[in-house]
Amino acid sequence: MFAKRIPGSALIAISTILAGLSPQAAGAADLPVVPAPVFVAAGVNWDGFYAGIHGGLAVGSTTWSNPTGYFAADRGLAVPPDVAANSAQSGLIGGLQVGYNRQFGAFVFGFEADASFGPLNGYAACGAVVGLAPAEAAFPVDAFMRGSKDPCHTSIGALASATGRFGYAFGRTLIFVKGGVAYSSEQYDVINPDNFPANPAQASADRFGWTVGVGLEYALGGNWSAKGEYDYYDFGTQTIGFTVPGYPTFNSFSIRRDQHLAKFGLNYRFADTGGGADISAPAPAFVNDITGEFGGRVGFSNGRYQDNLFGFGSTAERVSRLTWPNQTGVSLESFARADHISGLFAKGYFGGVDLLGSHMNDEDFPPGTNPYSNTLSKTERGRDFYASADLGYTFLRGNTWRIGGFLGFHYYSQIMNSYGCTQVGGGDICEPGATAGNALLLSENERWRAARVGLGGDVMLTDRLKWSAEAVWLPYMTFQGTDNHWLRSDINPLPQSGHGFNGFQAESVLSYALTERIDVGVGARYWLFQAQHGFTQFPDAAMWQATTFTSMRYGVFAQASYKFGDVAAPPVIAKY
The missing domain is CATH 2.40.128.90 (OMPT-like)
Incomplete structure (x- = not known):
């Protein structure tokens, strides 16, 4: 399990350190005076192809509803059908992105493709009837008053998107919005400790949907830039069929999925970033009164x-x-x-x-x-x-x-x-x-x-x-x-x-x-x-x-x- 976590976590550290090793990113006010990175007078040129890495956090939601087959049957125990439930899928992510920008004055148009990897996990109480006691309770209870005990588990292995980007560049900063198509690779499990404790009911799906996002990219010097962005993925509702041991009839849930991602990354731009007719607008005057770090x-x-x-x-x-x-x-x-x-x-x-x-x-x-x-x-x-x-x-x-x-x-x-x-x-x-x-x-x-x-x-x-x-x-x-x-x-x-x-x-x-x-x-x-x-x-x-x-x-x-x-x-x- 440890090995699964490290790659996603290490991506952001590697990206930030690489920025520091870039030959264009020079010196500190508390060190001997070294010339600061030189940019075009009015701003930075964002033209051309770029590629990079990112890391971040993902929080998603899965809603289970409309059970059929085993999930809607009493299973011979007078158990009520499973109920609609919601769970969060969350965790750390790491991934890659590639893209292309074309700049016209302060306006930047482009496209980007990226892929992020988890895993992201979450459980829903879709087999519980809240407030109804289990049959094995110490006090008298009707056998009907119990849930099926089916925790429903969702795991997301990969997320990807292909989007168009539109931005406005000033000084070293590019602010942008993006939108396009999204993809998710998902695995579902339902484990019942009574009927099939060792072999859970399982299903998988490749989900497609749409995404929108907003972000900020900052030129570090030379061909390097750092970015932070928020993206929303929506995959709608899909009927997912399961194979349930001992229950041959069709067994399914309607499963709705969406995902929120916060990403921080590093890009390398392959084009000449220091010239060209299309350059960024000047930074607002108040920016000159601010220092800091990220x-x-x-x-x-x-x-x-x-x-x-x-x-x-x-x-x-x-x-x-x-x-x-x-x-x-x-x-x-x-x-x-x-x-x-x-x-x-x-x-x-x-x-x-x-x-x-x-x-x-x-x-x-x-x-x-x-x-x-x-x-x-x-x-x-x-x-x-x-x-x-x-x-x-x-x-x-x-x-x-x-x-x-x-x-x-x-x-x-x-x-x-x-x-x-x-x-x-x-x-x-x-x-x-x-x-x-x-x-x-x-x-x-x-x-x-x-x-x-x-x-x-x-x-x-x-x-x-x-x-x-x-x-x-x-x-x-x-x-x-x-x-x-x-x-x-x-x-x-x-x-x-x-x-x-x-x-x-x-x-x-x-x-x-x-x-x-x-x-x-x-x-x-x-x-x-x-x-x-x-x-x-x-x-x-x-x-x-x-x-x-x-x-x-x-x-x-x-x-x-x-x-x-x-x-x-x-x-x-x-x-x-």
Whole structure:
């Protein structure tokens, strides 16, 4: 699994580093004076063929509806038909693009073809009838009141598009819109732990649809440029047929699919970019008052999530605890910062983590469960997404250092899946042979939103070596979660809510200036989110149950960045 993640994550790091090694991208204000890259007076020429690589994040949606055959039958157990359901397919992507531009003054026309690779995964509770108890429940229940227990899984192996592009170029910047046709290679699985636990019902499809997007490309110097863009793919609704073991009649779902992609990449333009009659318009005057940097990061991190469920209305008695420890993963991230000559600055980042797999513990405590139970399940196919945005002011500065404060917002989400279970605590839950090892047992989808209050700065340790650090207090955060117990249709899904105080984030980066504009570096970070005041209400319960939620993530990363702007700022040397 690790090998599958690395190529997509490495693409963005390679692309940013290659930009720094370009012979046209020269030198930094804090190094000996080196002539800056030379562009045509009014702008940059975007004419000609180009090719490049990209990395990024993808979040999609799959809606399952209109079941037939096995999925609509009672299967001899008085089970109601499967219900419409929706799931997200998300993860890191990496890929390639090729294209051609033709420039007329400030206007640029062209076409582009690209391909991105995942894998992207997601599960839908299409076999659950929410709020209806399973037949094996401890309390009396009509056999009809149960779901089929069929988690429906979608996996996207590749996405591609062929589009036309229209843009406007000013200075070193090209802003563009694009639109055209889209392609997706998809695999579908439905696993029923009762009827076919070992051999899931499977289908595959090559889906075609349409796409639109918007983006920005920035000339780094010479023939290199960096870009960021957002694309939307729509594949409509298609009836997908499945082969179901033991059920020869036609079995199908109507499946609707769409996808959102955020991509950051690097292009190499093969034509002469420094001449020609068709060149970009001048950059707006206010741009001359702004400096900053943008870049990419590849990292490795570890995380832990835990929730504690208590008795009705209070925290006096703990009922159960779910712990997802050692959730390691490979991360891919883009970041940027812009500083105005006045001292105001804006900064932010967004990224994702493909989780490599670990384990999950599900504990149940006496007297509700007696004896004490502790089950162990393997975890895989998880992923994280996160983003921060800050506004601040540099209030202290010297010749080689600066300190600033900022306010901002942070979003963090994590999806984790566990499979099979083994009893390790002495209880009778998950006895040997009771649950197939490949059966999806539990999923947790956590979503945090937090206010940020931070202090940060940087200092030049030598003429090329810089240390940056920031500490952030999260005074208030909200939590929204979804707990899927896939073998219990009465609590699939089970919503969770909460809020909390006093979270924390810290980050430190040591970077080295390869040239005036290109930096490379290494860093580390730590995040803590906590909701001390939470609740969960089971569908068959008259009262809510108190719950606490805690999530943390820490890790290291490597980064490469490009500095933009040519302002001779007051006595500030570092430009992070």
